[in-house]
Amino acid sequence: MAEGDAEExxxxxxxxxxxxxxxxxxxxxxLAQKACSALEAAGSPCWIAPxxxxxxxxxADGIVRALDESMVLVLILSEQAVASAHxxxxxxxxxxxxxxIIALRINTAPLTPAFEYFLNESQWIEVGAxxxxxxxxxxxxxxxxxxxxxxxxEPSSHTDRPAASHAAGELRKTWTVVVAVAIVAAMLAWxxxxxxxxxxxxxxxxxxxAIVSATVPAAPAVADKSIAVLPFVDMxxxxxxxxxxxxxxxxxxxMLTKVPDLRVPARxxxxxxxxKQATIADIAKTLGVSxxxxxxxxxxxxxxxxxxxxxxxxxxYHVWSETYDRKLDDIFKIQDEIAAAVVAALRVQLNGESTAxxxxxxxxxxxxxxxxxxxxxxxxxxxxxxxxxxEAYQKAIDLDPHYxxxxxxxAMSEYFLAENTGDxxxxxxxxQTAQKAIDLDPRLAAxxxxxxxxxxxxxxxxxGAESDFRQALALAPTSxxxxxxxxxxxxxxxxxxxxxxxxxxxxxxDPLQNTIWQDLGVTFAESGDHTGAYDAFxxxxxxxxxxxxSKFHLARLQLIDGKAQEALATFQGNNDEEFRNAGVxxxxxxxxxxxxxxxxxxKLIATGAGDAAYQIAEVYAWRGENxxxxxxxxxxxxxxxxxxxxxxGDFQLALLRSDPRYVAMLRxxxxxx
Numbered sequence: 306m307a308e309g310d311a312e313e314x315x316x317x318x319x320x321x322x323x324x325x326x327x328x329x330x331x332x333x334x335x336l337a338q339k340a341c342s343a344l345e346a347a348g349s350p351c352w353i354a355p356x357x358x359x360x361x362x363x364x365a366d367g368i369v370r371a372l373d374e375s376m377v378l379v380l381i382l383s384e385q386a387v388a389s390a391h392x393x394x395x396x397x398x399x400x401x402x403x404x405x406i407i408a409l410r411i412n413t414a415p416l417t418p419a420f421e422y423f424l425n426e427s428q429w430i431e432v433g434a435x436x437x438x439x440x441x442x443x444x445x446x447x448x449x450x451x452x453x454x455x456x457x458x459e460p461s462s463h464t465d466r467p468a469a470s471h472a473a474g475e476l477r478k479t480w481t482v483v484v485a486v487a488i489v490a491a492m493l494a495w496x497x498x499x500x501x502x503x504x505x506x507x508x509x510x511x512x513x514x515a516i517v518s519a520t521v522p523a524a525p526a527v528a529d530k531s532i533a534v535l536p537f538v539d540m541x542x543x544x545x546x547x548x549x550x551x552x553x554x555x556x557x558x559x560m561l562t563k564v565p566d567l568r569v570p571a572r573x574x575x576x577x578x579x580x581k582q583a584t585i586a587d588i589a590k591t592l593g594v595s596x597x598x599x600x601x602x603x604x605x606x607x608x609x610x611x612x613x614x615x616x617x618x619x620x621x622y623h624v625w626s627e628t629y630d631r632k633l634d635d636i637f638k639i640q641d642e643i644a645a646a647v648v649a650a651l652r653v654q655l656n657g658e659s660t661a662x663x664x665x666x667x668x669x670x671x672x673x674x675x676x677x678x679x680x681x682x683x684x685x686x687x688x689x690x691x692x693x694x695x696e697a698y699q700k701a702i703d704l705d706p707h708y709x710x711x712x713x714x715x716a717m718s719e720y721f722l723a724e725n726t727g728d729x730x731x732x733x734x735x736x737q738t739a740q741k742a743i744d745l746d747p748r749l750a751a752x753x754x755x756x757x758x759x760x761x762x763x764x765x766x767x768x769g770a771e772s773d774f775r776q777a778l779a780l781a782p783t784s785x786x787x788x789x790x791x792x793x794x795x796x797x798x799x800x801x802x803x804x805x806x807x808x809x810x811x812x813x814x815d816p817l818q819n820t821i822w823q824d825l826g827v828t829f830a831e832s833g834d835h836t837g838a839y840d841a842f843x844x845x846x847x848x849x850x851x852x853x854x855s856k857f858h859l860a861r862l863q864l865i866d867g868k869a870q871e872a873l874a875t876f877q878g879n880n881d882e883e884f885r886n887a888g889v890x891x892x893x894x895x896x897x898x899x900x901x902x903x904x905x906x907x908k909l910i911a912t913g914a915g916d917a918a919y920q921i922a923e924v925y926a927w928r929g930e931n932x933x934x935x936x937x938x939x940x941x942x943x944x945x946x947x948x949x950x951x952x953x954g955d956f957q958l959a960l961l962r963s964d965p966r967y968v969a970m971l972r973x974x975x976x977x978x
Contacts, residue, residue, distance in 0.1 A: 324452055326375035326404075327353040328395040330385035333411065337381050340409060340441050344379070347445045349452060351379075369621075372398045377451050379444065382408040382429055387420055390538075393582035396420070405451045409444050411437075417582050530651050531568035531594040534558045536579045537611075540603040550602040551576070552677030553611070553640065557598070560644045562783060567651065570594065571785040571815035577848070589618030592816065596624065598647060607633040613643050615650050625650040633670045666711070666746075672704035676711045683718050691722040709746035712738055716755045720762070724947050727915050732763060732945065750781035754790055762947060765975040767798055785815035793824050797950050798977055801832040819849040823858060830862050831954035838862055853881040860888050864927075865956055869895040883913040887920040891927045891957070902928070914940075919948030923957045934958075935966050942973065949974060 325344055329337035341351045352371045372378070378399035386392045399406055408429035416424065430447065432440040534557050537550040554575070561569045570592045578588050585597050600613035614626035625646055629639050667673050679697035682690045698715035701708055719735035722728065736759045742752035757773030760766040774791035781787050792807030808825045815821060826841030839862065845855040860875035869892050876888025890905035906924050909917060922937035941949055952958065953976050961967045 324376045325349050325351040325379055325448060326372055326377070326395070326399065327351050327379045327381070328386075328392050328399075329381035330383060330389045330392055332385040333381045333383050336409075336411065336437060339437070340379065340381065340444060343441045343445050344448060347449060349377075349445070349448050368395070369398065372404075373402055375399075375404060377448055378404050378406045379448065380406060380408040380424075380429075382410040382420075382424075383412055387415075387417055388580050390578075390580070390582070393417075393420075394584060397582070397584060407444065407447050407451070409440055420582065528568055529595050530566055532561065532596040532598055532615075532647065532651065533570050533575050533588060533592045533594045534561065535588070535597060535599040536576050537599070537613075538601040540601045540610075542605060546602060546604045548678045548681035549604060549674060551681060553602060553636075554600075555680070556640055557644060560640065561647065562781075564644075564648055567648070568594065571818065573785070574815045574817040577817040585616055585621065586618055594618065596651065598643075600643075604633070609633055609636065609639070611639055611643075613646075615647055633674075636670055636673065637668070667701070667705045667708045669705045669708075672701040672708055672711070675701035675704065676708065676714065679711070679714060679718070683714065683721075686721075688722065688725055691718050691725075694718040695722065707745055709742045709749050709752060712742035712745060713749060713751040713755050716742065716759070720755075720759065724762075725916065727944060729945060735759060736763060748780060750777040750784060750787055753777040753780070754787050757794070758790060761794060761797070761950060763945060765950075767794070767975060767977060770794055783814055785811045785818060785821065788814065789818070789821045789824060792821075792828075796824065796828040796831070797953065799953055801828050801954075804828045805832075817848055819845040819852055819855065822848065823852065823855045826855070826862075827858055827951075827954075830858070830865075831956060835862060835866060851880065853879050853884055857881070857884040857888060860892075861957060864888075864892060864895060883909060883917040883920060886912070887917070887924055890924045894924075894928050915944070916946070918944055919946045923955070926958045926961050929960055931961060931964055931966075934961060935964075935970075938970055942970075952976070 327337055327341055337353065341353045341356075344351050352375060357371070372395060378395070380386065380392070380396060396406065406424065408424055409432065410429045411432045430440050430443045534554050536554045539545075539547040539550040555572050558569055558572055558575065561567060574592055583591075585599075589595065589597055595618055597616045597618055598613060599616065600611060603610040609629070609631050611629045611631075612626070613629075615624045616622070617624050627643070627646060629635075629642070631639055667676070675697050679694045679701065682694035682697060695715060695718050698711050698718060701711040702715065705711070716735045716738035719731050719738055723730075723732035723735060736756070739752060739756040739759050742749060743756060746752065753773040754777040757770040757777065760773060761770035771791070771794060774787065774794060777787040778784070778791060788807055788811035792804045792811060795801070795804035795807060805825065805828055808821055808828060811818070811821045812825070822841050822845035826838045826845065829835070829838035829841055839859070842855050842859040842862070845852055846859070849855070856875060856879045860872045860879070863869075863872035863875060873889065873892035873896065876885055876892055879885040879888065886905045886909035890902045890909060893899075893905060894902040906921070909921055909924065913920065918937050918941035922934045922941060925931075925934035925937060938949075938952075952974060953971060958967070
């Protein structure tokens with residue numbers, strides 16, 4: 306199926322007699338069509354979109370029927386196909402029906418675990434020196450052998466349907482045995498890996514459902530009034546509107562979250578599956594929902610085509626679907642209509658309220674588009690993209706000076722950029738920007754949440770920050786962002802039981818947000834629950850194996866527990882240079898290699914004196930060099946180093962706690978007793 310044409314497919318009656326289903330991403334359209342022509346010239350009828358798509362039945366029902374009734378799936382295997390959720394679903398459906406899968410591999414992009422599971426090297430044909438024509442000839446021959454194994458040298462005319470069905474049935478029986486053997490072998494291999502390798506390593510990816518269920522308290526039966534909003538797919542010609550399609554999905558999450566008695570997982574968890582090969586059923590099971598909303602956006606000029614479909618997870622049926630062809634000016638109306646349709650389909654009681662009570666923050670579509678672009682840029686978490694995000698948010702504000710959401714988002718980008726560049730003036734500006742958001746819209750939870758973060762990060766105003774977080778939660782009681790920010794604050798000031806409860810609530814709303822698991826791990830560690838801490842850090846790293854913060858916290862805990870060699874290995878695997886050098890300096894000191902410790906510390910000072918003063922202080926404290934540790938803590942204070950907020954609970958600073966200078970520093974930072 307062409308990824309770019311996924312928004313509204315149907316299948317005609319002719320689709321039922323097609324022997325070969327061709328699955329491909331839109332990037333590979335020309336090659337897919339060429340393969341189709343060659344197969345049909347050799348006597349193998351194909352089902353391929355968009356040729357076999359006719360107005361009528363909803364596209365998903367047609368796709369499923371065509372897949373079920375085909376006998377072979379031909380996959381154009383490319384980097385784009387591996388990244389396509391639609392191709393992944395077609396592959397899984399074909400495998401579930403025991404259809405042979407023959408892939409024409411046109412590049413050597415790494416396969417995801419799901420693709421590796423359904424494919425092996427004997428099932429694909431490489432495009433080699435003979436070029437695509439030679440590879441397609443091999444593909445035609447392979448398909449012919451699967452469809453007519455008793456006469457491998459003769460093309461199959463498919464005029465004898467029962468005979469072909471019998472051959473396909475025998476193939477499926479054989480395929481079933483092969484799959485069963487493969488599954489048993491995979492299970493045995495997993496047991497061996499789990500016993501002899503995984504037990505000695507960290508940060509390996511686990512099944513997400515297992516990750517969530519291991520720590521989140523057992524939930525009651527999945528509520529019928531629950532829904533996950535998946536990121537809408539960008540179907541624009543240049544595929545340059547992802548920020549817009551993602552933003553639309555996030556706005557719908559925000560709107561549906563406002564509906565009483567409707568459970569809606571937060572953005573991070575719903576977006577976790579973006580680009581991954583996961584079925585609707587798996588996503589729903591992991592997130593604990595009964596329905597999934599997915600769709601696509603095609604934007605050209607000032608015209609939009611938005612398709613949305615609500616799917617019942619337990620049976621795959623489409624509860625509701627709609628396509629909207631409108632002008633960009635209608636984007637807010639479309640959002641309202643989609644949210645209202647979902648609410649109606651789920652029969653949620655609104656008590657007379659509108660699904661769009663909160664509004665969209667602006668009535669200017671151009672300002673809204675700039676705001677969405679800013680959000681996407683901010684989440685890339687680099688200094689250049691924070692600069693770009695600030696520009697995008699400022700454009701949105703220039704277009705609509707009363708856009709409170711844009712001010713709140715701008716404040717966070719300004720803060721992150723200031724924190725990572727040492728620009729104190731920009732940090733002060735971020736506080737003013739957050740205040741502007743509240744002044745413009747006192748009902749906006751994000752405004753209070755951002756101001757609360759600024760209050761304790763910049764001014765060490767713990768009381769004022771808690772007041773802001775409470776206000777934010779009053780306005781958005783189920784927001785994982787507000788719950789986790791408040792939970793972090795509680796952890797920093799030493800109220801760890803409250804912090805744990807708050808962070809667990811955040812995880813219930815957003816189970817695949819790795820940073821919440823990380824914060825929970827720090828809270829457990831600083832309260833003495835090392836078992837819980839290890840579990841939480843491993844959860845964070847299973848969700849995001851490249852998370853340098855979680856790696857650093859895990860290694861620190863290993864060091865505290867006397868596992869210096871393990872800690873050194875974990876520190877060395879950290880991709881953040883400053884975290885790596887700080888950790889190696891501490892671990893090597895514990896292992897007795899003073900020279901290696903000093904070399905790592907010297908590197909840290911050379912590269913991180915401007916923004917890693919707190920980590921330098923940690924190293925000196927760990928090595929028992931208290932005077933140097935306090936010198937660097939004072940420097941961190943002058944630089945407004947964000948690490949200082951962890952001073953009260955940081956177990957790396959244990960040797961400093963009996964020093965009067967430590968108590969004085971706590972007072973300087975306004976920590977409550």
